[in-house]
Amino acid sequence: MDILLIRPPRPPKAITIGEFMFSEPLGLEAVYRVLKQDHELLLIDMMVERSDIEKVLKKYQPRCVGITSLCIDVETILTLASRIKAVNPGIQIVVGGTQAQLRPHSFTSPNIDYVMTRSTAAGISELFSDLVAGKTPGAIDGVQSKKEGFAVPKQLQFNEYLIPDRSSTQRYRHHYSYFGYKPSALLQTSQGCSKCCSFCLRWRIEGAVERHQDMSAICRQIADIDEETIMIVDNDFLCDGGRLETLCDYLKEKRIRKNFICYSSVHSVLANKDSVERFARYGLKAALVGYESHNSKELSAYNKKCTVTDSKRASEILRGCGIDVWASFIMHPDWSHEDFHSLRKYIRILQPEVSSLTPLTPFPGLPYFDTFRDRLLVDEQEYTKWSFGQVTIRPGKMTLQAYYLEILKTNLYINLFMNNAMYLVRKFGWKALFRIAHGSLKLTYRYLTLLIEEKGTG
Ligand code: B12
Ligand code: SF4
Structure with a gap:
């Protein structure tokens, strides 16, 4: 499989309404729509499916993983990323979503390869196509790489409206x-x-x-x-x-x-x-x-x-x-x-x-x-x-x-x-x-x- 898109499970200690109310991950569904023409991919909602990430990786063997984020998800995502890299250090990990947009530096870790601070169809498509092909992406609007470091952009830019699948x-x-x-x-x-x-x-x-x-x-x-x-x-x-x-x-x-x-x-x-x-x-x-x-x-x-x-x-x-x-x-x-x-x-x-x-x-x-x-x-x-x-x-x-x-x-x-x-x-x-x-x-x-x-x- 080329790409796994993941919504992380909600952290049990956070005070959220996620315990009794959660809905479809619209952002990930939109990313899915952008990528589905050219790639073999699957969306996994870990708020519903609480299976071990190791088992998931063994089953699907993805080349890259895209994870969506809210403020409360940072620690969960960092842990998830370290477990993914422990299974296969070659899997490229991209984090997007609200927290990536607002506080990209919160994902500074050797295990997170890219953060998307502004999502557009063109940017998402270029980034994942390069990663799936095993190429190092060049400069892409809205994408920050681990090598250059993650930082709040000088000017906040807004996401493109994308239709969900x-x-x-x-x-x-x-x-x-x-x-x-x-x-x-x-x-x-x-x-x-x-x-x-x-x-x-x-x-x-x-x-x-x-x-x-x-x-x-x-x-x-x-x-x-x-x-x-x-x-x-x-x-x-x-x-x-x-x-x-x-x-x-x-x-x-x-x-x-x-x-x-x-x-x-x-x-x-x-x-x-x-x-x-x-x-x-x-x-x-x-x-x-x-x-x-x-x-x-x-x-x-x-x-x-x-x-x-x-x-x-x-x-x-x-x-x-x-x-x-x-x-x-x-x-x-x-x-x-x-x-x-x-x-x-x-x-x-x-x-x-x-x-x-x-x-x-x-x-x-x-x-x-x-x-x-x-x-x-x-x-x-x-x-x-x-x-x-x-x-x-x-x-x-x-x-x-x-x-x-x-x-x-x-x-x-x-x-x-x-x-x-x-x-x-x-x-x-x-x-x-x-x-x-x-x-x-x-x-x-x-x-x-x-x-x-x-x-x-x-
Ligand atoms: C609807 C909504 C909810 C709903 C449904 C959420 C759900 N899906 O389950 C409910 C009411 C359940 C909810 C709950 C919570 N929410 Co809420 N919610 C929203 C709201 C109004 C819209 C979110 C949305 O769907 N936007 C549309 C989608 C398309 O946008 P998006 O996800 O950002 O995706 C775009 C990009 O980010 C990108 N993208 C997304 N993921 C990825 C991944 C990759 C790999 C890539 C490349 C790109 C990418 O793709 C899209 C392209 O446009 C926002 C406010 C807002 N206007 O953003 C708050 C908001 C996101 N929620 C917020 C919070 C704090 C929560 C709660 C933690 C509140 C609480 N204490 O309980 C809980 C979390 C529990 C849970 N269920 O997840 C905050 C987040 C703050 C932050 N810094 O992260 C926001 C911003 C509201 C606020 N307070 O200002 N929420
Ligand atoms: S700025 Fe808009 S979304 Fe925010 S509280 Fe005021 S009316 Fe609501």
Whole structure:
């Protein structure tokens, strides 16, 4: 076999939702599509298939291996690479994906041969063709080699939009879910986000303007997707009323009925109310809305371009058209007990079906990293801790232990008293409740462990 493409297993110690929710590896599926014409290759999803890498190598004997990465995967990938090289030092190893794009130097190791900081079809094709042919690649746009060393590019460049080949994950697809919806597919229709919120990594990965793909090509992808549920991963899918109308026209004309889930900003719900209502009639079941804070001053400091009043209006509009809201909130490190209390009160007013809390995470490279440099609880190299699930900034108004206790209290309050559990049963049945509750319990256990560890260290 020429090439194995691998999604690594998620590290058990990281605080992630990966325990109960993971979806298709869109990036790897796109790489597969680029390479399949010219090479014999296979995609292995180790989040599903937990077989030993040695057995996999023995069976397929690849010439090169391409691995996709998120921040939490660094140690797993370094270990995987050393095991691959131990079996056969001649196998060339390429790492791509979000972490390779943002922090390529985290993969500095004698076992990683190339890192792709910007993915284009031409670059991927040239790199792998050379490696399969046993040639040393020359300079390729977006590719860094071990010899020259891996470093953050002077200017971050954005990935090309590439259409995924979903047949590459055919044997795994029944495992992929999005929250209660299982099986569920992912779809990207656009890259970038012009809202430019200060805490957000996404527009920095993909650019500060939306780069939309032609809607008719997107509609062809929708028609080819077998799953009943499609999660649209765009950063703010409801941002363009015209595109929503084109999509609805297509769904109507072709009589396609699917469940759609998407991310949206409050701003876009308010700006495109009528199209959002129409999209609800054509399948939009849930929107993930970043309400972020109960405090308008904090929203403005985050550059959120909406107020608490806007959030309340958006929540009414969404409720009015029967769209479930899966809300997210950011816990600021300078919150007091009163702030946590106000947040719980605010969630009661907004009444989202599901709420999730994320500590403000100053990911290395973001401006907040410098703002909070003196209060960081985690070294840049402690990769599994940069999961956006763990507290990384020392709280300013209470001890870390008290802060974790507030997180636990708020999580329990949301899960027990905000009807999350009943919503899950009503909507998805007991099986989904158990799957999600099992994952949530693991998360709660991780928070408890951190709380106890913190007590131990004083
Ligand atoms: C959808 C999504 C999810 C979904 C589905 C993920 C999945 N597939 O299972 C869910 C909700 C489950 C999820 C979970 C998590 N996610 Co997420 N997610 C995203 C989101 C919105 C889109 C990702 C995507 O599919 N993009 C489209 C694909 C095509 O892009 P891509 O993977 O980068 O691939 C391109 C290139 O990188 C390249 N490429 C990719 N792999 C490879 C490999 C090789 C060899 C090569 C050559 C090229 C290559 O090819 C593509 C060409 O364009 C991004 C935000 C964003 N806008 O990027 C966050 C994001 C990736 N997630 C993030 C995080 C932190 C997580 C969690 C760890 C959060 C948590 N605490 O639980 C978990 C991880 C658990 C898990 N399941 O993996 C961070 C990653 C930060 C980082 N530095 O790595 C992001 C950026 C969001 C953020 N916080 O800003 N996520
Ligand atoms: S609207 Fe969402 S994706 Fe866009 S910059 Fe703000 S938080 Fe990031």
